[in-house]
Amino acid sequence: MNRVDNTADYQLEHSLSCADGSSLLLARAGEHDYLLLPAAAQPAAGKLPHSLLAQPVDHTTLAGQDYACYLRDGQKLLSEIPPGMLNDKEVTGIACDIMEALLQLQLNQLALPIVDSEHILIDAQQQIQLLGQHAAISHDTVQQQQNLIQAGRLLYWLYSGRRYSSLPLASLRPQLDNELLQLCQQLLTAHTASPLPTRAILAQLQDWLVRQQSFIRPQGNHCAALEQLLQRMRHSPDFPALSQAVSAINHIGNADSERLQVLAEIILKDFSLTNKLLKVVNSANFSQFGGTVSTVSRAIVILGFDTIRNLALTLLLFEHMHNRSHAQEVRDVAIKALFCGLLARNLARHSGLREAEEALICGMFQQLGELLCVYYFRDEYRLIHKKISSGSTADQAVLHTLGLSYAALGAGTVSLWSFPESMISSLEPYPAGPVRQPQSSTARLRMLGNLAQELTGLLSTANPPSQAAARQLLTRYERASALDMKQLDTVIEQTQAAFDDYLREWSGEQPRHGQAYQLKTARLDTQAQQPTTQIVADDALTTSYLLAPPATASLLSAGIQDITLTLLGSYQLNDLLRMILEIMFRAVGFDHVVLCTKDPRQNQLQARFGFGPDIPELLKHFRIDLDQQDNAFCIAMERNVDIFIEDASDTTIASHIPGWYRQLNLAQTFIIFPLVLEKRKIGFLYGDKKQAHSLPLRPDELNLLKTLRNQALLAIRQKQN
Structure with a gap:
């Protein structure tokens, strides 16, 4: 709005003389208080949106003088x-x-x-x-x-x-x-x-x-409480060995010319750690260098000292805390620690910060105090949760039970393990209110750790966090991290993908319940996550995918390796094609997978075999007439493009869905991978899901599926030759 020459709107209450000789007017309009500042003779240089720079909400003219009006309610x-x-x-x-x-x-x-x-x-x-x-x-x-x-x-x-x-x-x-x-x-x-x-x-x-403002630095009674807890941990049979291993890794300095050799020697002393680390290094997360890594030394050379050091520290902590009689309680907190670390690293990478590897450890150690408590002080941990159930806040319950905060316990232990000051400072929780823009590496690590911790807290609750809660968190960190809601969703999805891969690679399991499943599937706003169909014309019927937590990459990679080994020996073509369909079916979780090939007697594609419910009946009716050029299947074959339909019932796509397919009431989401060799239409691989938007595929998973299709083409070519 713009009030001009309307003095009745603003009731002047006071005039204040300023150091520059101008006058600032304090006024009231309706129920609101305003500050009126003389407007510049020239137009303003431009608006710079920033929470520390107040923006005028109005302009007015009083007694021939132009003023900018600033709202000052409560200020x-x-x-x-x-x-x-x-x-x-x-x-x-x-x-x-x-x-x-x-x-x-x-x-x-x-x-x-x-x-x-x-x-x-x-x-x-x-x-x-x-x-x-x-x-x-x-x-x-x-x-x-x-x-x-x-x-x-x-x-x-x-x-x-x-x-x-x-x-x-x-x-x-x-x-x-x-x-x-x-x-x-x-x-x-x-x-x-x-x-x-x-x-x-x-x-x-x-x-x-x-x-x-070192809230986590224990003083007085807090210091005595920390020493008592550390002493109890020292008397635990396994804590000294863990401390020795972690401290040895941390004592390797950047100036040490033999630090690669020293790190390798420390890791090799622990047979279990060596095997676990090499397993992870040879997994899909780190396999971009190609080939199998069979020595720790080569892993350090290929991936770098910092990556292997942080991976070793992560494995040491995660594996150590993972094995106890009360494993589920420990596991839930360890799971949060791993997720928080991966989230901090992805936040750093997305923001273009160079502290990504350090952020992984800083994020993990945000949960260290709670992890130590549940592992070494089981009775106290359960008492804390009883107090929370009785109405105490989490901070109050921890302080009253342990005599200090989780952050203080974690910081004291990290200091004992000889971590650098920047790592210890990163555990410092922020007070309430906006977070300032960090201006140093130490400050950035603290920001990344705290933001990851607060986000993990939102995502780990049983009830889906509202978009309002996420926006409140973004507002708190808007000066420190330039993330918007869409970017934050992307970071969370990437973290969930890596998190799921890590869990399968470390423990060989795919979580379907509990804290791990909650973190793997959580969304900040479920309504906002529903994708809209982008396919509106023939030209748009091309490859598409929905970013979501993966459940496929490791299984697909293992399946591709099996197919590769099969191609090197003797095989029956139909047997190998069935293997490819089975890999797709199990790894991705399709409801149906089908291989269709061209009938040499007619210009049609006919389903040959597949997997899924009622597959024999489906194969009888799954037939595509290639003379009909306006449907998704024919377009895929004619143009040799992969097609992913997210919602077959969408009005913008309905005209591209054949009538026989709609009559089958088969699936709302499906994907087609054409099999075309030198312009010869051989057939296609098909996979579907009943519900619309229910087939989450990341780019790397989509590429792995394409690799399977290419292996099918290679097998067909070999047999034809």
Whole structure:
């Protein structure tokens, strides 16, 4: 809306003189409070959407002066907060937010007319917003430099309680941390405006704040509680061996010229670990290099030191915690730890961050405290859950039972295992409220670990998390991670795919219930996940797939290997084609799979054999007339393209479905892989699912199915030759 010359809408309550000589008006319209700032003579430089930059909601003209109107319901001006009410940590948190906002402006070549306490809103949670974007100045480095100096003067006032003067801040606050004094002085004497020094100051402020807000560093009684729990674990028969192995891996430094040899030797000392690691390395997740890896040394050379080190650490923890009499309780927490680690790694990769491998361990260790508790302190763990059932919060129950938080227990153990400080700091939980943009590798690891932990918590509940809960989480992390809902869905699906593969490769099982199944199938918003049909014309009848958790890749890969071995020996063609159909049927979970071949006496494709319910009756009626060129089967054969129909009942596709197929009431979802050799139409492989949108296939799984089809063509060619 745009109120012009309508003074009745805004009831002026107060006028405030600002340091730049302008006046800021406090007004009320209806039930809302507003701030009216003089509008710029020139049009605004452009809107920069950012949660730390307030946006005007309206413009108005009062007494011939144009004003931008900012809503301030529930917020105060920073100038209305007495500096003495804020401690140094709170002031530094505000300083971080101011610097982050200025950094974003610099990156977009913008500057604010002024940065002072009269142009900053603050709410009850000490979340701030800078005013004045309606008058932002473009390409003005001088003004950007002034913004930094103004920010320094603002901090001078917040730290000292006095307006900026020639008196050194150190003389007014001799007890103020020397690092904060230096950072404030850097701003006051800023000689230039550039994202590099601004980012460096922001990173130092964040680091200082994290060191002061170490919630997981035990003190007093918490420290005694940690030592008592660690001592109990040390007396457990298996904990010392685990600690020794993990610590040995962590003590391999980057400067060690023989670190590959040392890592290999440590792994080879554990026969079970060696076999498990080589099994995983030779699995579908790591098989991109081709061939079989039979030694740990070659695995390190091919995949890299960091990958094998983190895989070894993951296997050590997962396998160690996996075997106990109360295995199901332990397993559920271990499963969450694995998922959280994979999710953190995928979040890093999707965001283009270089800390992906470290993020895997940081994500896993978010669950370490709970994992240690359920494994070593079974009675306490069950008492914690009784307290939660009685109405206590999870944090309260853990603190009252153990004497410290899960995070503190995990951090204390990680420190004992000689993990680097960046890894320990990543376990630091965030307080409530928006998460700041990380400016260092350590801060990024903490962000990735916490985001993965909170997402895992959403996905691990029995009830599907609502889209509102997911959006609330994205809003909390919007400054730290530029993920939208669609991207987040993609990251979760990729994580679920890797998670399912890992579980099958490690334990040889496919989870169908419990925590593993919950995490493998969870969706943030089930309604939003329903795909819409994209096939609207003949040209669109081409390969398509739906991203979803896989249940096929390992079985398909094993089946392809079996077919390859069969092709190297003597075989009957029909036997091999039946093997291919059986692999498709078992691995993907089709309701029916069918092989159709061309009848040499007629221009038709006839079903020959297959698998599935009522298959003999189906084979009698499954026949395609190649003279009818307008249906999906004929189009697949004529154009030699793979076709995937997600919903055969969709009105945009119905005209491409043959009448005989609809009469069979066979399936709403099906896929066709044509068998064409040198333009000769031999037939096709067919698979279906009864319900629409019920055939989730990832790109790698689709490629494996195509490989099976190509093997069928190779077998046919060999027999014909």
